[in-house]
Amino acid sequence: MTNWINKGSKPTRTGFGEGVKYAADKNDKIIGLGADITMSVGLHFFAEAYPERFFSLGIAEQNAIGVAAGLALSEKIPVFSTYGVFAAHRAADQLRISLCYNNLHVIIGGAHAGISVGPDGATHQALEDVASLRAMPNMTILSPCDATQAFIAVQKAVEELNNPVYIRFGREAVADFTDENQHFDIGKAQLMRDGDELCIIATGHLVWEAIQAAEILARKGIEIAVLNMHTLKPIDKDAIIEAAKKFGKIVTAEEHQVTGGLGSAVAEVLSENYPVQMLRIGMQDRFGESGTAEELMAKYQLDADGIAKQINHWIRD
Amino acid sequence: MQTFYKQAFEIRKLVLESLAEAGSGHTGGSLGLADVFAVIYFKILRHNPLNPDWEARDRLVLSIGHVAPVLYATLAFTGYFPVEELKTLRKLDSRLQGHPGRDFGLPGLELSAGSLGQGLSVALGMALADKVDHKSRRTYCILGDGELQEGSVWEAIMAASHHQTDNLCAIVDRNGLQIDGPTEQVMKLESLESRWKAFGWHVIPVDGHDHIALIDAFEMAQKKKRKPTVIIAKTIMGKGVKSIENDYRWHGKAPSKEQLAVFLEELNSSNRYD
């Protein structure tokens, strides 16, 4: 299995933003919608290149989702990006009716996902966005693991889908380690590392941390497999069931509440198909707080050390 | 100038019949808007019932999905689908959902809607798309007055004037009533005209049952440059059926089969066209 190497740290939001600009170079149907934090969510690459196709809508997310729906009903492919907390919660009813019920091809960037947002604290750390959006019919949820994958996810969302897509990404520079020419199929998990003791299914930033945790555990003679669940909806049931059959133990890891996110999605698949022991790593039903990204990831045991520790503790129990 | 009272009468009749058949639904607002719908679909809108997806068509977004019966009656009456189908309103497997749903394939329906406060944003998105493409077609959006209590509507109002979408025309069904009673008691909306004006819109107040005045208003809206227009149409909830006019209890109620006969008689006697 590949020995993953960080090519140079980069925020996933930059991968998303560059991806939107690149997609727009080839597709003039793409329209950008900004809600004041255009640069912070990576849409400035597009807005600077295509000002005639960019609309500033101010701090008004509910209206922005409706506008996106209207554009999609007019042969456009709108991309609206804001912090995940606002996209998923402030505009939830607009997402439900104007977007999902009408089943329109709109791409929503959910920025600042997880506690690695850091010092801004709990209000701006999206930890329930997946739970909220996963329940909505017609929605696809992508959670790329690094900037390169975020870039690719945007291309796929533009070219291959025809429904609402939420692409979740983070604020901080994180390891950028996947291949530009990788095989990326929406709805198909990627096996990042093989093992024998158990399989950890991770998403977003935690894929890299899970790979590092696997290295730590390997040094103790514990070999764990790592699966990158970059598509949270529709979830790759086959890959989950296969992993459960092969390893008999499943761990999930996400920068999100363990309720309603990846952990829940995997538990749903397993309990209906092939129940095995599970450990859900993530936020345990509590809000985040201020601190550096590094401090918070350590405190909540979501970094490599924390994940390795939690797994070690679990399998020894 | 040509008027469309005969068409409005037929639309009201179909509204009452389909609601009585359904056994539930929103009678008051549907009757109140029949004149607006008749004028829009027979005079103002560039559309083709035989080619509902015609690319150059004007678009009408019904934000208040609960008055679906008047939209369905109008679409059927103008030829989008057989009038017979109105009998399936609100029934299982019908294309005529309680609140409009595009999933079910009803021709002429532009948007699934019904959760208040969303339609104007969608209409704005349509208008912006046409601006980008330099298309000359127009987008219309019908709002309720009670709906204006939703904050999201004012986000759309603000954004439409900011982007100077003069190809967008909103129509407010100003019947002064909502489920709990008069709007001014539930949550004050006045002065509605000055509020829209303050947000940068071209405002035209009009009698929503006067076809000539309505047509004038729509034509003024078409000529206005750099500002979106709102037509504040003063209407009577339940218009055409005297015994329920201005009675907010008829916002969300359908006539029984017995009431239908009485209502149709009242409608006949209030009929202005002949």
Ligand SMILES: [Mg+2]
């Ligand atoms: Mg009203």
